[in-house]
Amino acid sequence: MIESRSPIAARSGSMMRMTAAVRRRADRPGAAPIRRRSARLAAAAGLLVTLVALVLAPATPASAHAVLVSTSPTASSVVPDAPAEVVLTFSEGVRKVPGKIRVIAPDGSRADRGEPTFRGAVVTVPVDRAGARGTYLVSYRVISADSHPVSGAFTYSVGAPSTPPTDSGSDNRADPVVGAAVKVAKYLGYLGLLLLVGPALVLAALWPRRLSRRGPARLAWSGLGLLVVATLADLWLQVPYTNGGGLFAVTGAGVGDVLGSTYGTTHLVRLGLLAAAAFLLRPLFAGPVGRTDGIILAVLGAAVLFTWPLAGHPAASPAPAVSVLVDAVHLGAMAVWLGGLVMLAVFLLRRADERELDAILPIWSRWAALAVAALLLAGTVQALIEVATPKALVDTTYGRLLLAKIVLFVLVVGVAAYSRALVRRRAAAGRPGAMRRAVLAELAITAVVLGLSATLVQTTPARTASADVAGAPSGYFSTTLSSPLYSLQVELDPAESGNNTLHLYAYTKDNRPQPVKEWKATAALPSAGIEPIDIPLLPLVDNHATGEINLPARGQWQLRFTVRTSDIDQATVTATVPIK
CATH class of the missing domain: 2.60.40.1930 (Macroglobulin (MG2) domain)
Structure with missing residues (x-):
């Protein structure tokens, strides 16, 4: 019996055959290498952009979060004659914020003449020597090497004190909305990093072949997108953060100043590295990748980690090389640990069967133990450098935040130890519910730890906060x-x-x-x-x-x-x- 076929069915069959043919061509032995070569070329292009940004980066010396240590004339002093200049000496080198160093005469007029001169830690402001007798107000806002603004004011008097003037034309106070937005952007950057690293690592080494990669891939792309948005937000917010304006007080000159700084360069480098990595992540999310691609991804990931300490406190510490290294290790260990926990809680403990979990969990447990050990070691070195003295641990905001972070970290390590005990007893694969609850508890606590970390990077280090201010003897x-x-x-x-x-x-x-x-x-x-x-x-x-x-x-x-x-x-x- 001969069965007749309609024209629609014939066209449908023809299209299916064409689609199958396309898939066969895509699966031919030469197709995958071509795709890999294209991805590597794209990654190389991203790295080239990154290297250009590094070459064009400004050469600035490493220095610490600055504080004003002395002034000339001395703060609150009375001098017989008007000085020709006011000199501000900071603990470390600083950069200029245009229009934010002003000297106000007793009658409220501007007494400064011309642009201030910046030579490392010393700022010289020319002033009018024919100024009136009375009290002068000096207000300042500068940028320390770790990208944080430093502002303040002091007075001195010529001849005799008078009622201090006010500076209505320069508000050096930080906008609280901008300050909060900066911390939120830092937090989102950390969150994006762990959501990217966790899926990439698990898919590369621990993911069962029978399970679909679509869910972890979507999570990783979300992490990458969040990381890019947070980096762009950092660059945008740095303009009003340094200048003291509101969220939208962003000018072309301000953007140029930020992009031309070390802070801006490191963020541009991060974007270039992420763009390069994106081309190699796509084949990883589709299936296992070769050893070469894995090594390139690892190198790119390590380079991305270094962009955080190079733009913050570690690069300005007394031992910058050590601080930058341990901070990158600290950040990488955090991303591996927490990112892996997210993958366990969201995917593996729900989808993998008991046999697969028996193979996966012991390996993950060893990874987690190594990550926690790295966190403890790097965190200890960081604390010794940034806190400097036991007294600063309790007398400064930075020290108290660090203590709170340590307490929470001890708590989460206790929960992690319980999870590891389940794995050692071979009970986790048979009781995924208990393991999942422990993992969720770890994630809940570490979410708070991430918030404290985002606040810490915006807080003056204890070693600096405890320094002497404006020539005042310590404690008097x-x-x-x-x-x-x-x-x-x-x-x-x-x-x-x-x-x-x-x-x-x-x-x-x-x-x-x-x-x-x-x-x-x-x-x-x-x-x-x-x-x-x-x-x-x-x-x-x-x-x-x-x-x-x-x-x-x-x-x-x-x-x-x-x-x-x-x-x-x-x-x-x-x-x-x-x-x-």
Whole structure:
């Protein structure tokens, strides 16, 4: 019996045969090598772009998160004549933020003349020598070598103090929205890294052949996309972060400054490396790849890891080579461990059978143990370098965040030890539910650890935060203020946030004790919105009074003293005190 076929069925069969023929040609022995050669050529092109970016990178010396250590004239001092220049000396080299170093005269006008000169850690600002007598305000915002902005202000007086001027044209305070957005971008970058590394590693070495690769591939592409978006967001946010503007205060000049810095170069290099890796990831997600492609991917991945420490604190540490290496190891171990946990929780513990899990979990357990050991070792070295002293571990924000991270890490290591015990007892393959719950607990805790890490990289290292500020002796502040009626010696101990003891000594112009009828004193921190706080004073002798005050925050506190020497004569003097 001869069966008749419709024209539609005939066309359908013809199309199916053509499709099969195309697939056979794609599967011919020569097709795969051609695809691999194309991928390698594309990866090589990405690497070439990266190398060009490295060649064009600015040559900047490694230095630490800078703090102001001295000024000339000295902060809060009284000088007889107007200086020709104001000199700011930082703990390490700094870069300029255009228009953010200003000297304001007593009448509120600009006293600085011309552009400031940057020579490593020393910034010289030319000022008008014909300026009026009174108190001058110096405000600054500069960029330290680890890409973080450093801002502040201080005063000095010519001849005699006066009411400090305000600088309405320059706001050096950081925008809190931008600061929060920077931390979110850092967090998303870490998340994208582990979502990319975990699937790539498991697909290359542990994935069962019978299972589809589509789900892990989608997860890895999502991680790559998230990493690219986070890197671009880092570059965008760095402009307002350094200049002190809002989220959209981005100009072409600002973008050019960021891209021309070490920070911008490392991020451009990261994008180039990711583009090169993308061409080799595609064949990996489709099936097993050869040894050469695997080695190239590993090299690209290691190079990507180094872009984080080269753009942050490690590159500016006292031992940059060691810090950069251990930070890259720390980041890589984190990505392997957490990325592998995600693959276990989302795919392997759900899809693999007991026989496959019996083969996979012991290997993964050894990997996880090595990753945790690397994390502990690298984290210890990092802490020794960045914290420097045990006191800084509890006295600085960086140290306290690090302690919180250590506590959470110990907790997650305990959960990981339980998971490893399940694997050793060969119980994990038969009880995937218990293993999955342990893995989810690890991921939940480490999500918080990632958040702390994103905050840590934006926090001044403890070794720097505990440094002396603006020439103030450690744990003590002393200055002498002058008025037409008297000179006032001010001593504040320990000049730190918390309880402080204040001593005031009044003297006549010929340096004899000046009897005082009434003492008044206030303290304010305008940068934090703290209005003047009255300081209760107790007269001890005619010219000496003391008082106690709690200063709740760090910053440049403004102390104001009104001393009445007779029933009708009184004068007010001010001092700016750096509180650590």
